Amino acid sequence: MNRSAKALWNGTIKEGKGNLTTQSQTLDKTPYSFVTRFENQAGTNPEELMAAAHAGCFTMKLSADLTAAGFVPGELLTEAVVSLVNGVIAKSALTLHAEIPGITEEQFQEIALNAKATCPVSRAYNLEISLEAHLQ
Numbered sequence: 001m002n003r004s005a006k007a008l009w010n011g012t013i014k015e016g017k018g019n020l021t022t023q024s025q026t027l028d029k030t031p032y033s034f035v036t037r038f039e040n041q042a043g044t045n046p047e048e049l050m051a052a053a054h055a056g057c058f059t060m061k062l063s064a065d066l067t068a069a070g071f072v073p074g075e076l077l078t079e080a081v082v083s084l085v086n087g088v089i090a091k092s093a094l095t096l097h098a099e100i101p102g103i104t105e106e107q108f109q110e111i112a113l114n115a116k117a118t119c120p121v122s123r124a125y126n127l128e129i130s131l132e133a134h135l136q
Contacts, residue, residue, distance in 0.1 A: 072101065094116060109133055
């Protein structure tokens with residue numbers, strides 16, 4: 001499986017701007033610039049996209065692992081916060097809130113930690129990854 005995205009940029013780093021388009025066109029000329037990355041203006045940025053990828057991948061892997069263990073997951077809500085520190089993307093902090101009928105806290109934590117370690121995005125990222133997992 002291959003997926004693609006395109007980035008178009010015009011101008012200098014501070015005054016320039018660009019847009020991102022994904023193969024599926026979920027992002028279709030979505031703006032990004034210095035101010036969307038460093039000053040929180042509307043638009044996206046690489047760290048936000050990395051956070052979305054990590055949250056989505058981890059949550060799907062967790063669902064697969066729970067299903068394989070005989071559990072039927074209810075709602076799984078994951079937030080990923082990707083941190084850019086001194087010009088380095090240094091950390092992805094996952095916070096999970098999960099509703100899983102019939103699971104013990106110990107089973108839940110074990111399966112969640114395994115999903116964190118083995119989801120394809122976690123494996124691809126060369127950064128610190130933390131997980132707070134809360135069973136509802």
